[in-house]
Amino acid sequence: MVNLNIVSELKNRGLIHNLTKETEFLTILLEKKIKVYCGFDPTADSLHLGHLLPLICMKRFQKNGHKLVFLVGEATSLIGDPSFKEKSRKLNSIFHMEAFSKKIKHQIFNFFKRNKNSSNLTILSNLNWFKKMNLLDFLSNIGKYFSINSMINKESVKKRIKRIDQGIAFSEFSYSLLQAYDFLKLYQQKGVILQIGGSDQWGNISSGINLIRKVTKKKVFGLTIPLLMQSNGLKFGKTERGTIWLDSKKTSAYKFYQFWINVSDNNIYDYLRKFTFLKNSEIDNFEGKKNFEKHVFLAKQKLAENVTTLVHGKEKCESAKRITQSIFFNSIENMKKIDFFQLKQDGIPTVNLLNSDDLQEALVKSGLSSSRGQARNMILANAIYVNHKKEKNIKYKFNCQDKIFGKYTLLRRGKKSYCLICW
Structure with missing residues (x-):
């Protein structure tokens, strides 16, 4: 039976930071299904980890029978949202914005299609109405409703105004008007009565x-x-390095899986509630076990498996699990070609070798040793493994059997230092 009180469900999952007029909202939910919207500006060619909770929250509304509207902010991405940014966002060209928007629309659709929930889903662009509007119309018809006093007093704006080195551009300052107008248009055209977003x-x-x-x-x-x-x-977002993207071509399913396996023990049960659709009773059962270390590890596996399947599908999740089994439990036999492709993408350090078949040279080129002398000593010390098999021969030459699928060899130094050779 569909849960009529989606608000209670979201509260139990820790998914509500603020909700306006809760009592009135609950009354409406008891009377009818609603339309709810969430917006993403196409400032990159993929959504990232910071967008995952809004997607999951929208999915929960859909599971309760409500209709979803996603708005891709093609127009607003050309302005830049200043919300709690320390400096102005680097803006993209119209050409890049259009390319990014196309990919993000496809990504949103696939997320719900993969989970058999693409019905009752609408994806729009706010450029549909902003490209038809001139500045004088906007200022006279919309701008008159906004007080500069209240806009300046918004926390995100105040912080930027106080920064003498950065300040805030008028274009960014006006962003709030544009997003407000988006809500108005979606209310008028689609009957949307709820907007969802991050607390910022x-x-x-x-x-x-x-x-x-x-x-x-x-x-x-x-x-x-x-x-x-x-x-x-x-907050999680786009960074110069370390961004966890939802596109498997930018962050492999294996690396995505590893992110969840390696979350802090303190966050594990909170994340199980927020990011998975496991029943609270099942999560409580994990949390109540006496053997903390054992059950935290099992809980992390459950978290990684559920979220990776949700974002990347079952096949890629199974691949991530096989790679994990191989890397951490020394069982390379079950790995498939797609698994090595993910490892090469971003799983572990990789080196390309053409003609050399010398183990010592491979250790140097892979960065596992700093010199041939050190490589020789590590081999003698029984610290080097080729495809998880200890190699003791200092003059070892790679052979055809070492090249899995004719292309890959896994080198290991000690217990945790890996490199993938691509022939």
Whole structure:
């Protein structure tokens, strides 16, 4: 039976940071199914880990029979959202924006299609209405509803204004108006009454709620989700390195799987509730076990398997599990070609070798040793493994049997240092 109280479900999962007019919202949910929207600006060619909770929250609404609208902010991506950014966002060209938008639309559709939930799903672009609007119309018809005083007092704006070295551009300052107008158009055209976003979007969502109230005299609602934070206190997003993308061509399913396997023990049960569709009773059962270390490890496996399957599908998750089994439990026999492809992509350090068949030279080129002399000593010390088999011969030459699928050899130094040779 469909759970009529989606709000209770989200609260139990820790997925609500703020919700406007909860009592009124619950009354509406008891009367009818609603349309809910979430927006993503196409500032890259893939969504990332920071977008996953909004996707999951939307999926929960859909499982409860509500209709989803995703808005790809093609227009707003050309402006840049200043929300809690320390400096102006680097803006992309229209050419890149269009390419990014196409990929993100496809990614959203595939996420729900993969989970057999692509019905009742609409994906739009806000360029549909902004490209038809001129500046004077926008300022006279929409701008008049916004107070500069209240806009300046938004926390995300105040922080930027106080930064003498950065400040805030007028284009970024006006971003809140554009997002508010998005909500208004979706309410008028599609009957959307709820916007979902990260907690850093509270100010923008509130602006949309107020604009709709002033223009139409109607009530709509906003729901924000807690941000997924890194250990350094920053939210997950695009970084110069270390971004966890939802596109397996940018972050392999194996690396994605490993991210969840390696989450902090302190976060594991919270993440199981937020990121999976496991029953709370099953999660409570894990949490209540006495053997903490054993059951935390099992819980991490359950988390990694569920989230990887959700994002990348069962086949790629099974591949990630096979690679993990091989790397950490020394059982290379079951690995398939697709597994080595993922390892080569971003799983472990990789080196390309053409003509050399000398183990010592391979150890140097792979970075597992700093010199041939050190390589020789490591072999003599029984510290070197070729495809998980200990190699003691300092003059060892690779042969055809070492080249799995005629292309790959796994080198290991000690217990944890790996390199994949690609022939």
